[in-house]
Amino acid sequence: MIIIENWRLPAVLFAAIASALTAGIFFAFSTFVMQALAQQPPSQGIATMQSINITVINPWFMTAFFGPGLVSLGLAIVAVNQWGTSDSLYWLAGGLLYLIGTIGVTIAGNIPLNDALAVVAPDSAAGATLWARYLTNWTLWNHIRTVAALGAAILFTLSLVIKPS
Numbered sequence: 001m002i003i004i005e006n007w008r009l010p011a012v013l014f015a016a017i018a019s020a021l022t023a024g025i026f027f028a029f030s031t032f033v034m035q036a037l038a039q040q041p042p043s044q045g046i047a048t049m050q051s052i053n054i055t056v057i058n059p060w061f062m063t064a065f066f067g068p069g070l071v072s073l074g075l076a077i078v079a080v081n082q083w084g085t086s087d088s089l090y091w092l093a094g095g096l097l098y099l100i101g102t103i104g105v106t107i108a109g110n111i112p113l114n115d116a117l118a119v120v121a122p123d124s125a126a127g128a129t130l131w132a133r134y135l136t137n138w139t140l141w142n143h144i145r146t147v148a149a150l151g152a153a154i155l156f157t158l159s160l161v162i163k164p165s
Contacts, residue, residue, distance in 0.1 A: 009160075011071050012091075016156035018068035019098055023149035025064070030146050034139045042131045046122035049134075053114045065103075072098040072152065087159045094155030101148020109141030 037045040076095030079088040113134055120127040 008087075011075060012087075012156050012160055015068045015071040015075060015094065015098075016153050016160070018064055018071075019094070019102075019149050019153035019156060021064050022068065022102060023146055023153060025061075026142050026146035026149060030139060030142050034135060034142070038135050042128040043122040045135075046117065046120065046127050046131050050118060050122070053118060065106075068098055068149075068152070069103045072096075075156075086163055090155045090159035090162075094152040094159070097148050097155065098152035102145050102152065105141055105145050105148065110138060110145070113138045113141070 037048055040048065072095035075091040076099070079085075079091035079095070082088050116130060117134055120130050
């Protein structure tokens with residue numbers, strides 16, 4: 001328990017800040033990046049998104065995306081083991097929200113769409129048809145990820161500031 005307590009503040013701060021960072025990245029895509037891509041001819045929008053989907057696989061983004069997932073998992077496990085403490089509900093809810101609503105939705109929703117887009121020729125009729133559906137569906141899933149990551153950040157932050165009276 002001493003190790004957990006010594007790492008509590010840095011772990012929760014990291015989970016809160018990295019969840020908020022992830023929410024911000026997703027928010028940018030939901031509010032203007034996808035709209036800008038939709039204004040381009042389909043071949044250009046497709047080619048740009050294909051490039052984004054390749055370049056996003058980098059250590060900086062992977063740390064910002066999966067880091068809070070790992071910490072969330074750890075905090076959720078600690079929360080279950082210390083159920084009834086003032087932090088346990090926030091940690092469990094924040095952890096599950098991030099793991100399911102951010103990582104789970106990415107795996108189940110966004111990645112299959114990205115995989116389908118990766119193999120289409122940007123200048124083909126099939127590409128243009130796929131692109132129209134992709135813009136709507138990918139952005140919907142992204143809205144969910146945005147809200148989930150922001151919700152997790154809020155819950156982790158609340159665990160630091162709300163204490164029983």
